Amino acid sequence: MSKVVGIDLGTTNSLVAYIKDGVPIVIRDQNGDGLVPSVVSVSQDNTIHVGREAQRRLLTDAARTAYSVKRFMGKGREDVRHEAEHFPFRVAGDSGEVVRIGLGDREFTPPEISAFILRELKHRAEAHFAELGEVDNEVDRAVITVPAYFNDAQRTATRDAGRIAGLEVLRIINEPTAASLAYGLDKKHSGVIAVYDLGGGTFDISILRVEDGVFQVLSTNGDTHLGGDDIDVLLMDRVMGGQADRTPEAVQELRQAVIQSKLDLSERDETTINGQRITRAEFEALIAPIVERTIGPCRQALADAGLEPSQIDEVVLVGGSTRIPLVRRKVEELFGRRPHSELNPDEVVALGAAVQADILVTGNREMLLLDVTPLSLGIETMGGVVSKIILRNSTIPATGSEMFTTAVDNQTAVDIHVLQGERELVADNRSLYRFKLRGIPPMPAGLPRVQVQFQIDASGILSVTARELRTEIEQTIEVKPSYGLTDEEVERMLLESFEHAEADFAARQLIEARNEAESVIQATEKSLRSPEFASIETTEISADERKKIESVLAGLKMVLKSTDRETIQKWTHALNDATQHLAEVMMNRSVSAALAGKNVDDV
């Protein structure tokens, strides 16, 4: 049976985990490293590098290296205009279209970049299962986590990334909820938990009630644009003044120094960045506004759950940024209790994803996750106002419906605009879908009754169906996401990724063939130039033989630069054959010379 895994696709790092003998474990590389940096780089010869190698390339080839791409998931070109300048890579795409990331002469959508990371995790897991001697080590299904506050477009983009990577995404689950599953394993307790998740790029707060093994999310809130990245930017701004070299590579080197300084300041009272001293007090003053921005969503989540901070039984910390002492103090202040941090905050989400994946494939009913939709779903009505159909914090799966009719006689189509968000006006919410409801039977105005049904599934992803109630005509609606990929685009990307995988493989084979040819050429030329050759040339090597060697050598040199691997290999073999006799003679000479205890030159 093929394998199923849980994946934490993070802004900064990604991990893969699975259940082994009932316990979730993170899959690590030979060095014991569980983290795959969420970095993808395309080198000059179009080879794709992922993870640590790509991260190293940030220091040598920053313009061809993409990081923090999670921030671009499900976004349009306009959404990222302000942010784009912070990144060394090219941010492109047409207005009103999905944002594109340019690396070298290739352009990728964010789901494609994420797919490279997912494929790396998939390979890591497959190698791990192969090592364990599993019969079927293919990994083709996964549960992938997203920030709880991700909207429909961002969730859909994540699911698309999975499909492009050749993974069936069984379920998208929310990161804080996944973390609570991991914590819930060894404790059969009940109570109300707050999960505070401050990661590289996103912040989430979820309030859950745990009872009889049911993890019921009461409310969730957050900010999909708040995390360690923002702290890095502040620190960068502070130390950039003393930096003369502003090349992308130098900036990246500084960025890595900044990241190291954050780690240092969680352990010590002061450190240096690029020779500049910074104390923990200065650091805390600098980042206080960022930490403060997490408090509002916490209060809102508490209010939505109808709870006071004192009613929270336990607080769990998730995400690398919760290692910062100031963050811990603020959380403790708000909830009035010391937060849990027994599990590694970088790994706990992936562990929870593995638990959920196991529940799905085994049908084990001991635990059940009941999550909510983070944002209200509505449609545009008269005057650019949003009419809400499914309210935020509704447990999913959830449905909602709305009745539409026509404004003029014999009207056969109605425009529908679906939005997500809490604000009154259309312009202040996230546009999810715009579509035309067609096929309404011609009738006097106001007579048709078209019921549009919205379904949010257990992954928090929306689907829409419509029915004309007077004629019972069912309509399957062609829904084109405002900032997403169509099914056809995802299919094409999946195929392309295979083709590129093949192209990458072919490129590697060609390089290997050239390397081999070059080493044979070098060896041959060295022999022909050697003093030994001069001494045997007249006695043991015929003129024809020498001519043959020289012509094949010239031939191989000519085809060496071609891209035809087979021709290169054919000529390499020919040269090997042509020089075989020469090699034997030379070998014998040196052996006998060695036996005679004499230097070859003396013979």
Place this chain on the structure above:
Amino acid sequence: MADFEQRYRALSRQFHPDYFYNAAPAERRASLEKSSYLNDAYRTLRNPISRVDYLLKLEGLAPQGPEQASKQVPAGLLEEVFALNEELDEVREQRSSGAPAEIWKGRLERARQPIEAKRAEHEAQLRELSARWDATGDRKVLEALRDRIIERNYIINLLAGIERELAASLS
């Protein structure tokens, strides 16, 4: 209430799509539909206001759309409605004559307070009446509930009106 929550959890365990991943497509669809229905029901019944709305619909007492609602605005609210509309008109005038945002934002905030208080008062009444209906099943109580709901809808509309002005002031 504890019983309500417990039954909800038990039914969730029965229908949730998590447990039908390996099932036939028809069963998977049924699980999605049933658990959606369960969640929608849970949400409706847990919130006191939506629960009353649903009760009124069940008993054939649901308010008949906005026309009836506007006809039935009680005198006590009418006064507040007129006062607020006047205030909103003045705010719009101030804004179009270029007054600084803080001034009319402050007016809007002040206008909101008494209406918020009214809403809280109404919600207390609704809770009290709901408890009485649950205990007695007296239809008169249900009719009183309906009147409170209509008033409440009106109050919510007033608050939304202020909200819209505030939103417009931001843009």
